[in-house]
Amino acid sequence: MESNMIKKADRLNSVSEYYFSKKLREVDQLIQQGKPVINIAIGSPDLNPSKEVIDALHEAMVLPKVNQYQSYKGIPALRESMANFYQNFYEVALNSNEEILPLMGSKEGIMQISLAFLNKGNQVLIPNPGYPTYTSVTNLVEAKPLFYNLNEEENWLPNFNEIEKNDLSNVKLMWINYPHMPTGATATLKNFEKIISFAKKHQILVVNDNPYSFILNENPLSILQVDGAKEIAIELNSLSKSFNMAGWRVGMVVGNSEFMNTILQVKSNMDSGMFLGIQKGAIAALNLSNNWFNELNATYLRRREILWKIFDLLDCVYQKEAVGLFVWGKLPSEIKCENFTDQLLYENNIFITPGTVFGSNGEGYIRASLCVSEAILEEVLQRLIEAKK
Amino acid sequence: MESNMIKKADRLNSVSEYYFSKKLREVDQLIQQGKPVINIAIGSPDLNPSKEVIDALHEAMVLPKVNQYQSYKGIPALRESMANFYQNFYEVALNSNEEILPLMGSKEGIMQISLAFLNKGNQVLIPNPGYPTYTSVTNLVEAKPLFYNLNEEENWLPNFNEIEKNDLSNVKLMWINYPHMPTGATATLKNFEKIISFAKKHQILVVNDNPYSFILNENPLSILQVDGAKEIAIELNSLSKSFNMAGWRVGMVVGNSEFMNTILQVKSNMDSGMFLGIQKGAIAALNLSNNWFNELNATYLRRREILWKIFDLLDCVYQKEAVGLFVWGKLPSEIKCENFTDQLLYENNIFITPGTVFGSNGEGYIRASLCVSEAILEEVLQRLIEAKK
Numbered sequence: 001m002e003s004n005m006i007k008k009a010d011r012l013n014s015v016s017e018y019y020f021s022k023k024l025r026e027v028d029q030l031i032q033q034g035k036p037v038i039n040i041a042i043g044s045p046d047l048n049p050s051k052e053v054i055d056a057l058h059e060a061m062v063l064p065k066v067n068q069y070q071s072y073k074g075i076p077a078l079r080e081s082m083a084n085f086y087q088n089f090y091e092v093a094l095n096s097n098e099e100i101l102p103l104m105g106s107k108e109g110i111m112q113i114s115l116a117f118l119n120k121g122n123q124v125l126i127p128n129p130g131y132p133t134y135t136s137v138t139n140l141v142e143a144k145p146l147f148y149n150l151n152e153e154e155n156w157l158p159n160f161n162e163i164e165k166n167d168l169s170n171v172k173l174m175w176i177n178y179p180h181m182p183t184g185a186t187a188t189l190k191n192f193e194k195i196i197s198f199a200k201k202h203q204i205l206v207v208n209d210n211p212y213s214f215i216l217n218e219n220p221l222s223i224l225q226v227d228g229a230k231e232i233a234i235e236l237n238s239l240s241k242s243f244n245m246a247g248w249r250v251g252m253v254v255g256n257s258e259f260m261n262t263i264l265q266v267k268s269n270m271d272s273g274m275f276l277g278i279q280k281g282a283i284a285a286l287n288l289s290n291n292w293f294n295e296l297n298a299t300y301l302r303r304r305e306i307l308w309k310i311f312d313l314l315d316c317v318y319q320k321e322a323v324g325l326f327v328w329g330k331l332p333s334e335i336k337c338e339n340f341t342d343q344l345l346y347e348n349n350i351f352i353t354p355g356t357v358f359g360s361n362g363e364g365y366i367r368a369s370l371c372v373s374e375a376i377l378e379e380v381l382q383r384l385i386e387a388k389k
Numbered sequence: 390m391e392s393n394m395i396k397k398a399d400r401l402n403s404v405s406e407y408y409f410s411k412k413l414r415e416v417d418q419l420i421q422q423g424k425p426v427i428n429i430a431i432g433s434p435d436l437n438p439s440k441e442v443i444d445a446l447h448e449a450m451v452l453p454k455v456n457q458y459q460s461y462k463g464i465p466a467l468r469e470s471m472a473n474f475y476q477n478f479y480e481v482a483l484n485s486n487e488e489i490l491p492l493m494g495s496k497e498g499i500m501q502i503s504l505a506f507l508n509k510g511n512q513v514l515i516p517n518p519g520y521p522t523y524t525s526v527t528n529l530v531e532a533k534p535l536f537y538n539l540n541e542e543e544n545w546l547p548n549f550n551e552i553e554k555n556d557l558s559n560v561k562l563m564w565i566n567y568p569h570m571p572t573g574a575t576a577t578l579k580n581f582e583k584i585i586s587f588a589k590k591h592q593i594l595v596v597n598d599n600p601y602s603f604i605l606n607e608n609p610l611s612i613l614q615v616d617g618a619k620e621i622a623i624e625l626n627s628l629s630k631s632f633n634m635a636g637w638r639v640g641m642v643v644g645n646s647e648f649m650n651t652i653l654q655v656k657s658n659m660d661s662g663m664f665l666g667i668q669k670g671a672i673a674a675l676n677l678s679n680n681w682f683n684e685l686n687a688t689y690l691r692r693r694e695i696l697w698k699i700f701d702l703l704d705c706v707y708q709k710e711a712v713g714l715f716v717w718g719k720l721p722s723e724i725k726c727e728n729f730t731d732q733l734l735y736e737n738n739i740f741i742t743p744g745t746v747f748g749s750n751g752e753g754y755i756r757a758s759l760c761v762s763e764a765i766l767e768e769v770l771q772r773l774i775e776a777k778k
Contacts, residue, residue: 005592006561006621008651010508015654044458054450057666061443069433069635104493104660111659115529119399120509136658140504172395203394232395246458248664262397265404269525270500271493275637275667277446 014139018132019357027351037345038380040307040368041353043181043325045244047299047371049285050292053243056284060277070273072264074102078279081286082252089214090222098257099230101264102282104274106211106236106251110137113234113253115266117173117205118143125163125174129182129358129365131209134175146171149361152330156185160198168202177209179217182358182367184322192223199232205259211238211251214293215370216300217323230256241325242293243285250274250282300325303370306377313384314344316366326367328355337366348383403528407521408746416740426734427769429696429757430742432570432714434633436688436760438674439681442632445673449666459662461653463491467668470675471641478603479611487646488619490653491671493663495600495625495640499526502623502642504655506562506594507532514552514563518571518747518754520598523564535560538750541719545574549587562594567610568601571747571756573711581612588621594648600627600640603682604759605689606712619645630714631682632674639663639671689714692759695766702773705755715756717744726755737772 020042030037048054060066073079076096083096094100103109110133118124120142126134128147138145148163150156158176176195178187187195192208199206206223213220223233234255240246253263307327311318316329331340337354344350353369355362409431419426437443449455462468465485472485483489492498499522507513509531515523517536527534537552539545547565565584567576576584581597588595595612602609612622623644629635642652696716700707705718720729726743733739742758744751 006506006594006648008654009504009506012505012651012654015658018657021657046454046457049456057450058447061446065435065636067438067633067636068435069629108660115398116401117395117398120531133658140655140658142509205395240458244456247454247456247662249661259395262401265397265401266529268407268410269404269522269529271497272638273636275664277666278664 011140011142015136023351027345030345030349035349037349037351038372038376039351040372040377040380041351043241043369043371044246045241045325045371046373047244047296049244049281050288052284052288053245053281057277057281060280063276063280066276070276070279072268072273074274075276075279078102078283081283082254085286086222086224086254089220090225092222092224094224094254095257099254099260101253101260101267102274102279103236103251103253103267104271105240105249106209106238106253107133108249108271109236109251109253109263110134110209111140112263112266112270113207114138114141114143114173116262119172121170122172123168123170125171125204127158127175127177127180128360129355129362130175131177131181132358143172147359150180150183150185151361152183156180156183157187157191158195158198160194163198168204171202171204173205173207174199175207175209176223178221178223179210179212179215179324181212181324182326182353182355182362182365183328184319184324184326186217186219186323187221189221189225192221192226192229195223196226196229196233200228204232206233207236208233209236211236211241212324214242214296215323215325216297216304224254234259239282239285243288244296245281245285248278248281250278300370303372303374303377306374306381307368307370310368310377310381310384313381313388314366325370327370328365328367331364331366337363341366348387350380350383400529400531404525412740416734419734419738424738426738426740427761427765428740429761429766429769430740432630432758432760433635434630434714434760435762436633436685438633438670439677441673441677442634442670446666446670449669452665452669455665459665459668461657461662463663464665464668467491467672470672471643474675475611475613475643478609479614481611481613481643483613483643484646488643488649490642490649490656491663491668492625492640492642492656493660494629494638495598495627495642496522497638497660498625498640498642498652499523499598500529501652501655501659502596503527503530503532503562505651508561510559511561512559514560514593516547516564516566516569517749518744518751519564520566520570521747532561536748539569539572539574540750541572545569545572546576546580547584547587549583552587557591557593560591560593562596563588564596564598565612566598567612568599568604568606568712570601570713571715571742571744571751571754572717573708573713573715575606575608575712576610578610578614581610581615581618584612585615585618585622589617593621595622596625597622598625600625600630601713603631603685604712604714605686605693613643623648628671628674632677633685634670634674637667637670639667689759691763692761692766695763695770696757696759699757699766699770699773702770702777703755714759716759717754717756720753720755726752730755737776739769739772
């Protein structure tokens with residue numbers, strides 16, 4: 001009945017199923033078998049957006065044209081809110097008409113930027129460890145990942161001496177992601193300056209993926225704060241984590257107008273504009289004051305205290321100055337992290353992420369999420385205390 | 390200040406700005422100069438969705454996890470509603486777990502299907518005239534358009550004798566779109582059978598883009614009604630026109646599970662799942678009875694009567710049996726359609742679409758939209774009556 005003759009495109013041969021989707025199927029099966037599995041692996045914010053955001057969506061539904069196609073670039077008020085947000089929280093001045101492009105989530109931006117700038121065979125610098133989508137999208141557009149190592153000794157920052165041992169003449173794009181997922185490492189302005197000068201030297205477009213800068217981070221930075229950064233760098237940002245709106249699908253890409261127009265050429269052929277109700281909700285979120293982040297982080301602080309205790313019980317070492325939505329911990333011994341997390345799953349019914357999901361340099365580490373209530377984290381803690389007895 | 394060194398990808402050299410975006414900027418300028426321009430060019434439904442749809446969105450906003458990431462495949466209830474919709478309105482049985490993939494609009498599906506099945510250099514059969522996105526997406530994935538002619542004498546249906554004069558060995562995919570935009574032509578089940586047997590003979594994946602089948606159409610058809618169609622064909626469908634939800638971004642691709650999984654491999658790397666509130670609204674829409682379409686079409690019927698009078702005044706000939714959201718008319722003389730529409734714009738302040746937007750075979754035709762109120766259409770009519778005096 002099914003066709004064997006119509007073959008999928010070659011680009012799909014390099015893309016395999018995401019670890020999480022396979023593992024989550026197994027977790028679901030365990031739960032269906034009656035196992036009381038607690039999932040502390042996934043970074044999908046469980047807290048609600050601000051009431052203003054929900055109200056704005058409800059109120060939008062009576063607006064004229066709310067059900068009609070929207071502009072690819074979003075309504076001007078959305079781009080203006082994004083410009084104000086960058087001004088207020090990063091002190092970066094952006095022209096809301098030319099230097100901001102709203103996206104249906106920053107994940108969509110990874111594909112659109114890759115289609116906009118990469119030819120088949122171009123190389124792309126990708127952090128190891130890092131977000132797996134950089135690699136799968138690079139493969140999907142038939143460019144080639146050139147992984148650069150990050151390690152704890154160098155605070156998970158790129159080592160340019162090591163990178164420059166490669167022939168970089170075919171490298172077109174570099175993904176960076178500070179605050180860094182999964183490790184929670186931050187880059188200083190000085191670090192960003194070094195990245196920008198490396199990029200200028202080699203004429204490599206740098207994209208900083210910046211969704212985590214407001215979570216447990218005293219000093220949110222944008223790479224565009226570096227003088228002259230706009231010549232060579234763009235930035236992705238997202239409302240998913242900052243405003244608990246992951247399911248709403250709102251992000252943005254910002255940078256010079258030439259780069260934005262190139263991305264828009266791709267985007268306008270791939271989708272249509274964002275639902276007006278969602279745009280209105282996003283505007284309400286972006287207009288929130290610093291209080292929003294203070295309250296959000298108070299919750300995450302309390303949760304992190306418990307996660308730290310959990311990591312202590314697991315004999316995992318973590319950096320207290322790490323930021324973002326996760327705790328990243330070094331395993332005590334030479335045990336393989338996937339064996340460690342499988343043991344936790346099968347013996348203690350606790351699902352946590354092995355570091356190798358993010359690349360080979362994640363070996364020896366695990367990642368746990370702050371998107372879990374204190375009550376549930378306390379339950380995890382109790383289980384581990386019981387198990388130790 | 391801006392970079393000249395970072396070049397855009399080669400794939401963008403073949404994609405130019407969409408006619409409408411350029412022309413709409415000119416229309417906006419005319420309006421700002423005080424010209425009373427009436428736009429009857431664009432197919433963005435101006436009527437509202439059913440009250441149930443809006444209610445479902447409002448009600449969804451208190452659901453657990455409404456703000457969190459959703460599954461790439463949508464919630465099961467959404468896929469089940471889509472399966473029921475195909476069963477009830479097309480008598481096509483689909484397995485809701487395996488043969489349906491919800492999309493953020495069917496436009497996004499054009500890119501995802503192209504990335505899933507096309508290698509660089511593959512050829513793609515594209516209708517002339519037809520929806521311009523088939524061509525631009527084909528170019529973006531570096532495949533090659535092979536246009537096939539449609540003409541009025543053959544009721545805008547593909548002529549396979551003519552198509553087979555080409556070497557088809559490198560053709561991987563064929564876009565069809567019945568009911569056809571811009572002409573409003575329909576395909577019968579017999580026509581679909583011919584398309585399927587052509588596709589099987591040459592092992593070409595057929596995609597029927599089917600967003601118009603409920604607008605002014607007595608007999609909605611799906612290409613999957615043809616016996617054995619699932620082996621070689623998939624179908625895009627959309628809630629944009631059928632349920633006045635263009636801005637919501639909900640569509641679907643349906644077909645055999647192997648094809649769906651291949652598309653999902655692309656989609657899961659490009660975006661995340663659809664906002665739950667939108668999914669709930671979509672479910673409410675898909676569950677509406679036939680009455681919904683009867684009422685919707687009563688409005689479009691009244692509008693079409695006026696548009697027909699407008700076309701009569703313009704000495705344009707149209708097919709009364711055409712369906713869909715537009716009226717397509719043949720110009721009276723050898724005048725170039727863009728000259729004709731420019732004249733209407735500059736002399737009568739009426740903006741209408743020249744047929745060449747949809748390809749060279751659109752020369753000599755114009756397209757007007759039913760997404761305009763009767764009052765505004767009457768105003769257009771009066772203007773033309775005045776102008777004739």
